[in-house]
Structures are given as structure tokens and as C-alpha cells.
Amino acid sequence: MEEYIWEISQNNEERVAKLIDEASVTRPVALVLDTRGIGPDKVQDFLNPSLDNIVDPYLLPGTRAASERLWKAIHEHEQILVHGDYDTDGITATALVAWVLRRNGAQVECYLPHRIDDGYGLTAESISRTNPDRCDLLLTVDCGITSYEAVAMAQSRNLDLIITDHHTPGNEPLSAVAVVDPKLPGAPKEIQELAGVGVAFKVCQAFLKYGREMGYGGEDTDLLQVLDLVALGTVADIVPLLYENRILVKHGLEVLSRQHRPGIHVLCDISGVGENVATTDITYRLAPRINATGRMGDPTDSLRLLEADNMVDAAELARSLDNQNRARQTIEEEVVRAAEEQIAQRCDLSTIRSLVVWSDNWHQGVVGIVASRLTRRYHRPSVVLTRDASGQFTGSARSIRRLNLVDLLGECGETLIRFGGHAMAAGLSLYEENLPKFCLQFDEAVQRVLGIESMKPQLNICGEVAFSELDDVFFQDLEMLEPFGHGNPEPVFLTRQVWPERRLPAGRQHTRGCVRDASGAHINFIAFSRLPSEFPQPPWDVVYSPHINRYNGMNTPQLKILDVVASNTQPAMFQ
Secondary structure (H helix, E strand, O other): OOOOEEEEOOOOHHHHHHHHHHHOOOHHHHHHHHHOOOOOOOHHHHHOOOHHHOOOHHHOOOHHHHHHHHHHHHHOOOEEEEEOOOOHHHHHHHHHHHHHHHHOOOEEEEEOOOOOOOOOOOOHHHHHOOOHHHOOEEEEOOOOOOOHHHHHHHHHOOOEEEEEOOOOOOOOOOOOOEEEOOOOOOOOHHHOOOOHHHHHHHHHHHHHHHHHHHOOOOOOOOHHHHHHHHHHHHHHOOOOOOHHHHHHHHHHHHHHHHOOOHHHHHHHHHHOOOOOOOHHHHHHHHHHHHHHHHHHOOOHHHHHHHHOOOHHHHHHHHHHHHHHHHHHHHHHHHHHHHHHHHHHHHOOOOOOOOEEEEEOOOOHHHHHHHHHHHHHHHOOOEEEEEEOOOOOEEEEEEOOOOOOHHHHHHOOHHHOOEEEEOOOEEEEEEOHHHHHHHHHHHHHHHHOOOOHHHHOOEEEEOOEOOHHHOOHHHHHHHHHOOOOEOOEOOOOEEEEEEEEEEEEEEOOOEEEEEEEOOOOOEEEEEEOOOOHHHOOOOOEEEEEEEEEEEEOOEEEEEEEEEEEEEOOOOOOEEO
16 A cells, blocks of 8 residues: 655644634634634635635736737727637636627637647747738737747737736746736736636736726626636646635636536536536546547637537537547556556666656657656656657656746756746656756756655645544535635545444445544545555554535535554654
């Protein structure tokens, strides 16, 4: 079984007591709030995130200039090209902006790059494909912030540019009508971690505000209708679900659950998603199908699905997405097996802190998701590369907590052609002859930050609780902590001296049953990837995440066991 490091939060009991009193929450929920630095003065805004608290869009630099130019394009009947990206974040951002602009009289076309033919984001190749007679203004979403060559080409074609992005900017300013990126100086901290679709939402918010102020229009456009797109893209892009992201996703999930878009309705149906859409539904069911088109070929079908205005067209497109996702899964499994063989053959996991694998013929569309799987399995930053049409090696990297990929790749700059992305996910390319040197430099960069002991996965425990504290009121309070995701994970607790009342196989790899603690309280559990025979001798110390198991119309409290040890033993711990 995998070894974990238990990191148990040192809670401030006085602050916990104050949270219980002033916020009227159960002790376990108060432990979670305290662990996450949410004191009594911030608790109501966290538990009840309101759209009234979202940031004024004008506080995001560049939005006013972008709004002015967009309204000018509408008044002068100019053609606007919205240039997105091929993942869920970029596709939802494209659909959102196009819908808002069209509702206000704009002439809009959309362009999503082909992963293999065009490459990532805004490129000179994609600019060269624009028809100068059908494009007066190019608006990017979720891309462009480091696309210097593409921007130069746009200028040479007398094409006005508005860049909206959320990735880390380059060192030099871009020449454009407006550049909107919350990672540029001046943006409030509440919006610095917006996804691409979140930035698109702020641009549209500013656009409508400017239109109303100037008497141009915008009064009949309700942005609440596009919060489902914001939730989809934000969760899929794995940005922290804190501050404004939390507000937008919380309310966006409510809109998403109504499934008012034909495309969303049929996609939920074909994915087995019920009426109440959760973040996990987006992560594991909806986003993979939307992403599949961009991974396997042309992402336009996913955009058409989100824009579909009838069930017949939507159903056909949803089936296509589902089929492409199945094909993606098959290819992905083949690449994972090949990558793991490489790791077994040439990687000494007792010494190295990172994984870099490559091949001449792996499908470009799956390298990112394979990197994610390797990172989860080996708990190391992982880079997966394949040879592209130009002969270069290109691919994706994924990281673990406390390691910023952009910083790490920056230390390897001399071996790379280009790179960019987030702290947890990035893209890169390099020449074949630089592969050995890159592997060495990348691992050395990781070593300077983390020791080998940190290569074990950590369980961040909010505190110790008794099963008797996990009552009906607790589970009601637990819902107020949602949505869960990056930056706001599901709460994890520890209970000691636990005895099993029942242990049964669940499928071929899992265990379900019932446990009781020293007080005599008992609760059901599920333990994934752990057979009944793999549990130690009781009594146990159990680390778990509590949730409501909704099955066949029944709502049953349940523990998802993450780790279990005999009570007389202790794993490595941080207090």
C-alpha cells in the first residue's frame, strides 16, 4: 500500500470555539474553517458566497479599453474574431464571449486552434489563417499573453488585438489595443487566480457596464445565464476555488444544474450526471468529453455543442464527443503503460525527484492527462513529451503541492525552446539533443525545493474528531463548505481507536463496510484501491473524508477512507 505523510493541523482552540459560537457551525466544520485561515470575520462570506461581492470589472486593468474598442466594432459593423483555445476553459470562454457580443449586435466568428496543426494558443500560424476581409478585430480568450510572434504578425496585417488571458505574462509588454490578464500588476488579489473563462466573464461584465454607462446598450443581457459556462471552465482548469472563483462556481453550479442549454442537457444525460451537478461531475464526466475533441482533433464540435439551440443537433454532437472520449481513453491507456515501462527501466525512484518520459509517436492529445496520472501515481512532478511535426519534442508537465512549474521550467530555460502555463500545469518544447540535459536540470531544480521524503503524498488533516460529531447537522454544514476542488479540497479528519463491524469486497479492488469508534458511534465506509485483506489488525487510526452517499434515492452518511494504520503504529507525521 502507498505510504502517506500525515500533516495534522494545529488548530487554535479559542478561534475554533469562536467559530462554533458566532457562525453556529459544528466543531468539525469549525476545524476546517480554522485550518484554512477563515476566521469569524470572514466566515459568513465564505459560507454564503454572494454575487454582490464580486469585484468591479474595471478594477481588472485593460477591461475599460477593451470595452470601448468592442463597442466601436459594433457601431462600425466590424467583424470580430474570437480566438479561443482547445480545452474546456478556452472553449467555454469562447462560447461565453461570443454569446454576449452577438446579443449586443456584434458580428462574431470564432476560431479554436487545432492541437496538432496549429499548436497551443495564439500562434503566427493561426493569425496567418485569418481572412483580412473578414476580421477587423481579434479578441483572444485563454491565450495570447506570451504570443509575441503572433502579435507582431497581427500588427503587420493591420489587425487590432485585444488579448485576454490568465497565464503568466512574459517579460516584455504586448502591443495591443488592450491586454487583460489578472497576473499583470494592478489586479485585486480576489481575481488574480481567475481561469480564462473567468477573465472572459470580467471582460463581458465590463463591456456591459460600459455600454450602459454610455447609453450603447447591454441592459437586456443577463450574465447569470452564462455562469454555467464559467463553472465548467473554472473547475476544469483546476484553478483555486477561492475568492471570486468560489463565488462564480458556487452560483454557476446552480445554473449548470438547471441544464438550460440543450448541449449541457444532453451531455449530462450521456455522461450519467444527475440533476445536482457537482464539481466532481465536471472533473470526471463533463470536462473529459468536452476536452476530447481538442485532444483527438478539432475542438469545434465542443463549441457547437455549447452553442446548440435544439436537442436534435445537441444529441448528435454529444454522441460524437462521447465516442471521441472513448477513443482518447484507449490511446491514453497505451501511453500510460509505455511511460510506466520507461520509468521502471531507467528511473531510480529512491533518488530522483522528477519524471521525464518521451517517445517519437505518442499522441499529442493525451500527453497532458498522462502527465497528470504519473504525478498522482508517483507523487512527483512529471513531464511527458512526444515528437511533433517539426521534429521537436513537445508536451506537458504536471506538478505537486509546493512546486511551481513555471519557476522550475524557468531554471531550465537554456534547454527549452519555449514554455508557459501555471504553477501546477505547463506546456513546453525542446530539441531532442537537449533531452538529457533537461532531465538533469529539471530534477536539480526540484531537489533545491523538496527533499526525497516529500515525494510521499501528504494527507492534510483538519483535526481529530469522534464519529458522534458527524451527525445530521454536520452533514448539513458540510454542504456549506462546497464547492470543493483545488484550493478548497474535501475536508479530511482523523479518528483513533476504530474497530470494524463489517468488511466486504466492493468490486475487484475496493472495500466497503462499517466502523465504530471508542464512543460506540458507527458509520459506513468505502476504501478505494484497498482490499479487505490489506487492512491492518484492529483497532485502527483512520484518516478519511466524510460525504453523503447518494444511491437509489437513498442519502447515507459515509466515510471515504484515505489511509488506515494500526493504532499502535504511527505514519510519518507533521504537526
